[in-house]
Amino acid sequence: MSYSIEWAKVDLNKIPDIRTSEVPGPKSRELHGRASAIMKGYSGQVKLFPVVFEKGYGCTLTDADGNTYLDFSSGIYVTTLGHCHPKVTEAVQKAAGQLMNCHDFTTPIKVKLLEKLKEILPGDLSGMQLYDSGTTAVEAGLRVCRAATGKHEFLSCFADFHGKSGHSISLARMKPVNGPTRAPGFYMLPRPNTYRPLFTRTDGSVDTEAYLKFYDEFILEGTTGQIAAIVLEPIQGWAGSIFPPDDFFPKLRRWCDERNILLFSDEVLTSMGRTGTFLAMEHWDTIPDVVTLGKGFGNGFPVTAMIVREEYAESIETISASTSYGGNPMACAAALASIEAIQEEGLLENAKRLENYFVKRLDSMKENHPIIGDVRCKGCLMGVELVKDRTTKEPFNKAGEYVYKSAFRKGLAWIPAGHILRMSPPIVMDTDVAGKCMDIIDEAIGEAEQHFGY
Numbered sequence: 361m362s363y364s365i366e367w368a369k370v371d372l373n374k375i376p377d378i379r380t381s382e383v384p385g386p387k388s389r390e391l392h393g394r395a396s397a398i399m400k401g402y403s404g405q406v407k408l409f410p411v412v413f414e415k416g417y418g419c420t421l422t423d424a425d426g427n428t429y430l431d432f433s434s435g436i437y438v439t440t441l442g443h444c445h446p447k448v449t450e451a452v453q454k455a456a457g458q459l460m461n462c463h464d465f466t467t468p469i470k471v472k473l474l475e476k477l478k479e480i481l482p483g484d485l486s487g488m489q490l491y492d493s494g495t496t497a498v499e500a501g502l503r504v505c506r507a508a509t510g511k512h513e514f515l516s517c518f519a520d521f522h523g524k525s526g527h528s529i530s531l532a533r534m535k536p537v538n539g540p541t542r543a544p545g546f547y548m549l550p551r552p553n554t555y556r557p558l559f560t561r562t563d564g565s566v567d568t569e570a571y572l573k574f575y576d577e578f579i580l581e582g583t584t585g586q587i588a589a590i591v592l593e594p595i596q597g598w599a600g601s602i603f604p605p606d607d608f609f610p611k612l613r614r615w616c617d618e619r620n621i622l623l624f625s626d627e628v629l630t631s632m633g634r635t636g637t638f639l640a641m642e643h644w645d646t647i648p649d650v651v652t653l654g655k656g657f658g659n660g661f662p663v664t665a666m667i668v669r670e671e672y673a674e675s676i677e678t679i680s681a682s683t684s685y686g687g688n689p690m691a692c693a694a695a696l697a698s699i700e701a702i703q704e705e706g707l708l709e710n711a712k713r714l715e716n717y718f719v720k721r722l723d724s725m726k727e728n729h730p731i732i733g734d735v736r737c738k739g740c741l742m743g744v745e746l747v748k749d750r751t752t753k754e755p756f757n758k759a760g761e762y763v764y765k766s767a768f769r770k771g772l773a774w775i776p777a778g779h780i781l782r783m784s785p786p787i788v789m790d791t792d793v794a795g796k797c798m799d800i801i802d803e804a805i806g807e808a809e810q811h812f813g814y
Contacts, residue, residue, distance in 0.1 A: 365705050368418030368442045368788040370430070372796050375420055376771020377428040383769045385425030388412040405436070405776050408761065409768045416443030419789050421773050432774040432785045432797050437597060437629050440656030440740075441701055442786040448659045451697035455690045462689075464682040469692040476699055477665065480638050483647035487673025489666050490687030494628035494654035495523030497664040501650045502527050502591070503679040505622050508649075508672040511588040515575070515621075517551035521598035522591065522626050531591055547583060549575055551592065552604050555734040555745060556753065566605045572615050579619075589622035589650065594640035597629040600780030601736050601743025609644040616649075622672075628654030628664065633702050633787050636711040636739035643738065659701075661694035663687075702787075711739040711787040714794055718742055721798045729805050730814050731759055742783040744801075746808075755779035759808045766804040772797055 380386070392410040396402065402410075412424040419442055422428045434440050441448065455469065470490075478486050491497045506512055516522070516531040523529070530542035550558050552566045559570035579585060594609070596602035616623045625648035630640035634656055641648055649672060654664035662685070668676065685691070702708060715737055722735035722744065733747035746756040746763070757779045764776040775782040781801070785794065 365788050367446055370419055370793045375428050376430055378771050379427055380425045384411040387424040391424055408776055418442040419786050419793055429771045429773040430797050432772050432783050434784045434786050436775055437784045438655045439660045440632055440634055440787055441659045442788040445659055447701045448694055448697045451693040452690050455693035459689045467689050469689050470687055473692045473696040482642055484670040485667050486670045487668040487676055489676055489681045491664045491683055492662045492685040494664050495525045495528045497652040497666040498522045498528045499526055500666045501624055501652055504668055504675050505589040507678045508675040509588045511586040513545040513583050513586045515547050515549055515590040517549055517592045519596055519599035520593050552608050553602055554605055568607050568611055587621045589624040591624040593626050594630050600777045601741055601782055603736050609646040613646050622649040624650040626652050628652050632656040633707050633711055634739055635741050636708055658694035659698045661691055663691035663695045707787045715739050717791045717794055725802055731756055731809055740785050740787050744781040746779045762808045763804045766807055767800050770800045772800045
């Protein structure tokens with residue numbers, strides 16, 4: 361059975377629907393109060409706006425008070441195909457009624473998923489293992505890099521995010537609670553940021569070659585030279601949807617090949633249609649040696665993957681790669697159904713159509729709002745950077761918080777990131793709904809400018 365994108369259509373005469381005079385409403389406040397008395401460690405977005413969601417469908421979310429919001433975050437990049445996609449829901453229900461877990465034994469649904477992945481991924485990315493979290497997949501990828509190269513050191517980049525356990529923490533910004541130092545052999549380097557570059561040419565454009573030259577100098581002076589891989593996000597998510605210049609990844613690919621360093625692309629956030637392609641690296645015609653998938657891979661079901669090029673596939677055999685939950689039948693069913701839905705509903709093309717709309721709308725907003733310093737978009741992954749002054753580019757964190765809360769109260773569920781507004785709508789959204797979401801953000805930014813005296 362195939363489905364149409366029409367299943368996710370939203371009646372904009374009825375949604376957003378904010379019924380309570382105060383948002384979050386009384387039921388949300390009461391329920392969150394009970395939960396937070398026990399559960400600790402909530403994310404920043406929950407702390408800023410502790411609404412309690414009860415159900416979701418397509419591009420909408422409904423809270424415990426009956427308020428219905430347009431979803432512009434996809435559950436923080438997870439429900440890429442919208443909430444409760446009929447095909448995915450049906451597949452998981454069927455799998456749960458047949459077989460829930462049999463460790464890493466082969467199942468028919470696992471075979472179908474593995475073969476489908478090999479079919480859709482570029483190049484010779486064909487050695488795979490399945491996991492239940494992005495962090496676990498990244499950790500496995502690091503072990504494979506060491507096994508494949510016989511080297512032990514890793515490079516990663518400023519403002520990247522790769523997970524919250526063990527060595528994945530050492531790939532990103534450290535906090536004192538994570539230990540006195542990052543793990544031995546893990547080093548961080550700057551990466552090109554087109555809005556805030558460290559190395560520029562005389563015309564002010566990003567100098568990619570200067571970054572790579574710096575990498576060489578750092579390896580010589582700051583490491584033992586035993587670099588197994590450079591690990592990075594194609595587009596930085598946690599940092600605020602930071603896009604590299606178009607020449608960065610092709611040049612980095614050549615740089616890695618010349619130095620026998622593996623290129624590890626962490627696509628937990630960017631894969632499975634989020635940017636209009638199955639892998640974001642496809643935008644730059646670059647095939648990594650190792651890639652991780654997650655978030656939208658199972659459209660909310662906890663399933664991830666670590667995948668390597670064919671020549672490194674046997675290295676997976678050496679790292680004790682299996683897990684208790686990875687590749688269970690329900691997870692495989694969710695992932696396979698998600699891929700099939702993307703293909704059947706033409707969702708890669710829809711993400712590109714939405715990108716065309718978003719780019720025009722973001723450019724217009726930047727022109728009309730003095731506190732917008734930069735706008736970025738690829739597919740359904742966007743960022744709007746708010747600044748106090750366009751010349752100094754000083755981050756405007758208070759405005760970011762104001763806009764986030766204001767838009768949420770108007771019926772838009774989305775993601776904060778300090779002074780950067782992060783947006784990742786479901787790729788099943790149509791342009792009418794996208795327009796309504798952007799109207800809400802546009803209005804909220806205007807209110808922030810008035811509030812702060814711009």
